[in-house]
Amino acid sequence: MINTENLLTFVVPYYQNKDIMHNLSHIERVLKYVNKLLEVGNYKVDRDILTYSAYFHGFIYNSEECIVDWLKTQQISNDMIERIINIAWESQKDKMAITLEGKILHDAHMIEGGKTYLIVKSLITGSVRGQTLEQTIKYIEDNVLSKGICYLPEAQNVYIQQQEFAKSFICDLKGGLD
Structure with a gap:
């Protein structure tokens, strides 16, 4: 229990x-x-x-050791810690998800x-990055x-809609700027 x-x-x-x-509201949405x-x-x-993997998803890439150390202070088993870390990594957009939990978290992040x-x-x-x-x-x-990609059929439909909307939006935006 968390x-x-x-x-x-x-x-x-x-x-x-x-x-x-990318703040905590991002994790709540995911x-x-x-x-x-x-x-x-x-x-x-x-x-x-x-839940653990979702919360760690936003900083696993630069603080994995700190996460592991903290999880150990919570009396979480090494097996569970390994699963949490793996799933947090699988949730990244550029990583391949293998586990069911990783696919779920990855897809939730994508959609x-x-x-x-x-x-x-x-x-x-x-804008935040200072780009034009x-x-x-x-x-x-x-x-x-x-x-x-999205792995789960339930997520694939939403992802396709996102992509179609984004393509149309960018096309319209570029047309208005020319």
């Missing part, structure tokens, strides 16, 4: 200085989509492992926010459109 207070105390500092698309996928797909998984969210997130993130609109459009074209 001690939510301890978990939040540990993760909050890692998210404090992140932009509005978990919302995890729950939707679990409900629709009727998957039987360890929700605690998914977070629904059809229009991909464009909103890309535009805000580009043209640089952000190029980034979206090179790194977002027709990139990535």
Whole structure:
């Protein structure tokens, strides 16, 4: 059973200085989509492992050792720690998910926010990074459109809708800028 207070105390500092698309509200949105996928797909998984992995997803790439050390202080078994770390890595957009939990978390991350969210997130993130609109459009074209996959059929439909909306939006946007 997760001690939510301890978990939040540990993760909050890692998210404090992140932009509005990558802070703790991002994790809450991803978990919302995890729950939707679990409900629709009727998957039987360890929700605690998914929850831990979701919270660590945003900083696993630069703080894995700190995460492992903290999990050990929570009296979590080495086997569970290994699963949590693996699933947090599998949730990354550029990683391949092998486990069912990894696929669920990965897909929830990919479809977070629904059809229009991909464009909103890309535009805000580009702005926060100091990119011009043209640089952000190029980034979206090179790194977002027709990139990535979803593993679960329940997520694939949402992802296809996101991609179609994003392509149409960028086409219209570019047409208005020319």
